[in-house]
Amino acid sequence: MMKENDASNPAGPSENVGIELDRRNFLAGMGAAGLALAAGIKPALAQDMSLLKGSGDVVVCTWGGASTDAMKEVWFRPFAEVSGVNVSTASVPDIAKLEVMENVGNVEWDLMDAEGTQMELAMKKGLLQKIDYDLIFKIVPKDQIDPKVIKEYGVGSVGFSTVIAWNTTLFGKNGPKDWKEWADTTRFKGRRALYAQPRPSFEIALMAAGVPPEKIYPINIDDAFKALDELRPKINLWVEKTSQWGVLMQNGEVDLMGSSLSRTLDEKKRTGKVDFTFNQSIVEQDYWVIPKSAPGSANAQKLIAYALMAKGSLGFATKMPFSLANTSIYGDIPENMKQQLPGYPENSARNVQIDQAWWVANADQVRLRWLDWMSRG
């Protein structure tokens, strides 16, 4: 799956305008709620915050773009104030690069926002250190964190969604309700686009072939390619970069998409020509991971703990349509934002979570066959 924010995204300036406006309206009303929230957990908070005190630096490797800007605002700058640690950012997470850094003994990153598959790959190569949950749970109550994203070598940061989206001028409110309908060319006549990547095209092709979400994993690779063969004639173009969705949607180049939630939401707010559903939306979870030889690992552990707190998570959720590890925040989400947050219980119940362990275990085989399959098209 491609990242939401390619650092080199040319659609930069116009991006997220809709969300920004919404956020401003929303923040005005949120002040009171935020205060109430802070007041409720204040005793524990005041006591524990001293654990976050530190000195020196922490370098966070992120994906750049709008999501990094949001992270800086809600997590990195406030953390620097609370802890006294200098936070700087670098881009972009790359396990091959991390391995080289580790081998030459000069690791430049202290904390990474790694894709789930990147975490698995780094674990396989022994490049990570364990997450200090003793510290985290002194700062954040354990029951606030989604147990699914608590892993030995990483803890959930944000989750990206790929959703079923459609052109409203053709289909109005009544777009496809699942991938099977999405692939139905008699009911939905239009041009289709998917990511030019096996992940999540495998999942999509299988669901389009009628495989129920809970039966996708472990994927039978032959079945997946059979399903893809069925799907191929219906796909008009394969999308290389997330930044392409904007230009594709704006000009009606395609009518049925498996697109990034944040880009789809941007277009929906900006033009209203696109709508989407959370049904069978595919979520790829990112994790905070700490390189084994990170010089600032102690600070990184503190920053993770800080970022998992409800307050910052709520702040992030109001800026970017990503799911968050702290699931306690959704009670405080205003009504109009519930429709756009993949982590909101009603939406997340309809998600399909990418099985990153399966993908890493089968990467060699799948990647080769995928390239072979693509080059036949």
Added chain:
Amino acid sequence: MTPIDASEPAEKANRLLPDAPTVTLTAWQRQQRGLTVSLMALPTVAMIGVFVMPLLVLLWMSFGGGTKTGFSVQGYIDLMQPVYLKLLMFTLQLAFFTTLLCALFAYPLAYLMVNVSSRFAAWMGVVLFITLWLSFLARTFAWIIILQRRGIINNLLVGIGVIDSPLELVYNKLGAYIGMVHILLPFMVLTLIPAMKAIDPAYVRAGLSLGASPARVFRDIYMPLSLPGLVAGSMLVFTLAFGFFITPAILGGGRAPTIVMAIRDQIQQLGNLQLAAATSMVLLVFCLGLLFLYDRIAGIDRIYDKGGK
């Protein structure tokens, strides 16, 4: 360095210079030589540091250098999959036709720029240079705006009734070629210009005054004399096109997968630097082989010729 006042080492050094007299060097010559050596030092270090070292590191990595598993030829063994050959052949085809198209478009363009009034040529140069300054990605997206179904060209053609439904100009191989030729054209033009400028107009005039037809003058005089630029330009464009990734990936709409995409997967998805290094080495050797072949046909040393002078 040993002191150079002893005559023996000086004579030894002299044997390395073919035309140098075998007599003992004068103080002046010694100084000249010292100057040459010291002037060469920096470029030599730069050549080694910037070009030779990374290549050696890549070679070392392709045999498993720097990995925990130690030295092996596993990277090269893993490469023996038909899909790599298929991707390589497609990439080769893409690079070859891109180079050919660039040559076809660049030649008349460069000729015009060399032979029209200098003010007009300067303007053309500015336009050409400006495209070089813009980012690949921005230009790639600009082509989408122009070529897509409701893009500028299709809207125009449908609007004036030439066609009924929009043409598929992008998200296929055609789109990939358009984007690549556009991005690489300036490189071809800029290498052709100096070669054409160096052609003495007297040769052309002489040919014409001796009764040759303009076509014959072009074929037998102008074209061969401009060949060094064409050779250099096509080498440059071919090599660049061979390593192209993002433009064919976006404008090709998933229908122009190149070998670079395999290398990207090897690094980002598999974290297998040894395999990526091995693939890169094979590509390098392959490219060198092609250049060798090209040298036999076209003569790369022509690049250093100065248009018939």
